[in-house]
Amino acid sequence: GQNIDQPTEMTATEGAIVQINCTYQTSGFNGLFWYQQHAGEAPTFLSYNVLDGLEEKGRFSSFLSRSKGYSYLLLKELQMKDSASYLCAVRAFSGNTPLVFGKGTRLSVIA
Amino acid sequence: GAVVSQHPSWVICKSGTSVKIECRSLDFQATTMFWYRQFPKQSLMLMATSNEGSKATYEQGVEKDKFLINHASLTLSTLTVTSAHPEDSSFYICSARDRDIPDTQYFGPGTRLTVL
Numbered sequence A: 001g002q003n004i005d006q007p008t009e010m011t012a013t014e015g016a017i018v019q020i021n022c023t024y025q026t027s028g029f030n031g032l033f034w035y036q037q038h039a040g041e042a043p044t045f046l047s048y049n050v051l052d053g054l055e056e057k058g059r060f061s062s063f064l065s066r067s068k069g070y071s072y073l074l075l076k077e078l079q080m081k082d083s084a085s086y087l088c089a090v091r092a093f094s095g096n097t098p099l100v101f102g103k104g105t106r107l108s109v110i111a
Numbered sequence B: 001g002a003v004v005s006q007h008p009s010w011v012i013c014k015s016g017t018s019v020k021i022e023c024r025s026l027d028f029q030a031t032t033m034f035w036y037r038q039f040p041k042q043s044l045m046l047m048a049t050s051n052e053g054s055k056a057t058y059e060q061g062v063e064k065d066k067f068l069i070n071h072a073s074l075t076l077s078t079l080t081v082t083s084a085h086p087e088d089s090s091f092y093i094c095s096a097r098d099r100d101i102p103d104t105q106y107f108g109p110g111t112r113l114t115v116l
Helices: none
Strands: A004-006 A008-012 A018-025 A033-038 A043-049 A052-056 A062-064 A070-075 A084-091 A100-101 A103-111 B003-009 B010-015 B018-024 B033-039 B045-051 B068-071 B077-080 B090-097 B111-115
Touching: A004 A084, A008 A018, A018 A033, A018 A084, A018 A103, A033 A062, A033 A070, A043 A052, A043 A062, A062 B111, A070 A084, A084 B003, A100 B045, B003 B090, B010 B018, B018 B033, B018 B090, B018 B111, B033 B077, B045 B068, B077 B090
Parallel strands: A008 A103, B010 B111
Antiparallel strands: A004 A018, A018 A070, A033 A043, A033 A084, A052 A062, A062 A070, A084 A100, A084 A103, B003 B018, B018 B077, B033 B045, B033 B090, B068 B077, B090 B111
C-alpha cells in the first residue's frame, strides 16, 4: 500500500523560515514531488527529488532521504502569499504511473 | 511552458443530469492523463488513468460506469459524470504527462462541479 504523511496545519511569521515534513511508505519509489495549492486552484509544481540530498530553487528548497522515507520542503523569507496548502506526492514506479498525494499541509503566514 | 486547460471551469447542474469535463494539453502531446477529485480541505484522490487510444484504468472504489473517460486524441481527455448526485459535487482536476518528457505531470486549473 501507499502511505504519505505530513502535518495538517502549520503557522509561521512573515519573513521567517518554515520546514514542512513528509514521510512516505510506498511499494516503490521513483521520485518525490512538492506542489503548492491555493484554495480553489489547481496545484502548481514546486520541486522534484529523486536522489538523496537538497534541491534549492530560490526561496524554496526540498530535501530527500530515500533510506528514511523522508522529505522536507523549506520555505525561506516567508511572504503572505505563501499561505497555501503544500502537497507532498510520490511516484512509486516509472512509466505511466500517477502521483500519490499526501493530505497536504495548510500553511498560514501571519504578520 | 506546458499548459493544460480544463473546460468548464465551473458547472452547476441538477441531480440526475450528466456533465462532461474536458482536459486539453495545449502545447504538448499527452499519451497519459490522470483525473483527480478533491473534496474541501482534503488532498487529491486519483480517480483514473486515461491512456490515449485505450480504456481508462480506474482506481478501486471508482465506478467506471458513472465516471466515463474518453481519451480520443493525444491532446484531449474527457470525463463525463453520469446521473450526477449531490455527493458528486467536488473539484475535479486533470493532469497530463508530456509524451516527450516522461517525468513531467502538468495540472489543469480544475473544474468545480456543484450538483443541486
